[in-house]
Amino acid sequence: MAAPLATLATLGVVGLGVAGADLPVATPAADLSGATYTPTGQSADLSDRTPLLSRSAKRHKVTQDVEESNELIAAAADEAETARVVRQAKKKRVKLWTTAPLNVWTSAAKGAKQVGEFEEGKQILVTGRRDNGRVEVVVKGEPRWVTAGYLSSDKPVGPAAGLSMAPCPDSSVENGLTTNAIRVYRSVCHAFPQITRYGGWDAHGEHSSGRALDIMTSDVALGTAIADYLRAHAAELHLYDVIWRQHIWTPVRSGEGWRPMSNRGSATANHYDHVHVSTY
Template sequence: MVGIGVALSGGGGPSVDVTRYAAAGDLSAATGAQASATPTERVIEASRDRDRLAVAQLIDPKVSGRMWTTVDLDLRATPTQDADVLGEVKAITRVGVTGERTGGYAQVVVRQDGQRTLAWVTQDYLADQKPTDPAKLPLSDQPCPDTSVEHGLTDAAVRLYRAVCHAFPQVTRYGGWDNHGEHSSGKALDIMTSDVALGNQIAAFLQAHASELDIFDVIWRQHIWTSERAGDGWRSMPNRGSATANHMDHVHSSVY
């Protein structure tokens, strides 16, 4: 048996395989089927166009403003700490914001691989003004004005303290060695500030210089970043019951 195909002239619609009609000896039915397929196809295409427009409106929301990221941030599919991570946006990146905020997260629009992505980020790490690039702040190993902070610290922790105190002279209070947690090892430092923007800059500075300063972890505002899992970005921590325990009033960092 030979299959017969019929295509409309002008290329306005799809070709129709009429083998099943030819087998029944009814080519007129095949031609009629071809003709009737054209308006149906047009209706379907029109419906698809409307669907595409609706989807575009959903995934292309109006940007109400632009803000700067102060640290590397995970892009989350929904405003929850357990949401799927769609990617990462680097520190000192200007992103579009929609104005939607919920549960400590802000909705942003970023460009990834040439495509606009709608996602959620931790709102505390967005700033109106472009922050100083933490990687460009110099590292100093000179003694700080308050040498008492160095008591009981390891050599690496002393270098950490000196680097921070010279990069951020506005910070005047530190927590060094004491008999609890990581601090009892002499490897940890608390950098006391409740200023979110300043704390973000300090945290970003520590991330940028993690290799030079031999940093193990950074904890700030109930989030933790570790050099061993740097690719995971900032990870949420459980509520420990107080502002200090949740690191809302200081940036904590420790060295190897």
């Protein structure tokens, strides 16, 4: 009986030794549910690991990358086409006249930025492209856009015509006039071709100095348009005064507008049949 008892004692000791030993922790198998595999002796710190993308997320990212690439390609193609159109416009030099003040925009889009303004009577280079109610023009070599419907191939007459020093059909009107008065004559001549009679130098009043000009018309609307045209360009034309229908306007008192004049006794003396203008 001693031997079996010894054997049992030995097995008990061995069993206790095994139970008390520091055995390595078994490594968990890969979790098919998506848990990250952690090698033996390492902590499962997921903050340093790149998250795995699902197949749908990968497909979305690929689609997004393709769309962005297509947008870049389209933008580059549009930029190249715009540059080509601008070069053609410069070569052909097709110009139109503005018939009203026009805002200048960076593009034809509704959210475009305003970067300037054209005055009436300005000749500008156009490319021929239209979009969203606007016309493309060229300003200092750059493509810009203005509202359609306010450009004309014909040079405007009237207040929108601007100033001119081109010779007029009747050069005799310029005899005895100063340079400033000649510029007034030529500008009015081209802006209002319907006027055929002028009074230039003579021996009375301001006319004797060569600084004055009479623009002959009894048409109230036409005479008023001429007077307004002269007032709008007073600084450029170096005007001293404008007289029309018994009223006088001077740049130095422009804030007072038209000032009434006393009756001088006749339609001509009261300037009902002509616009009188004098220069410095």
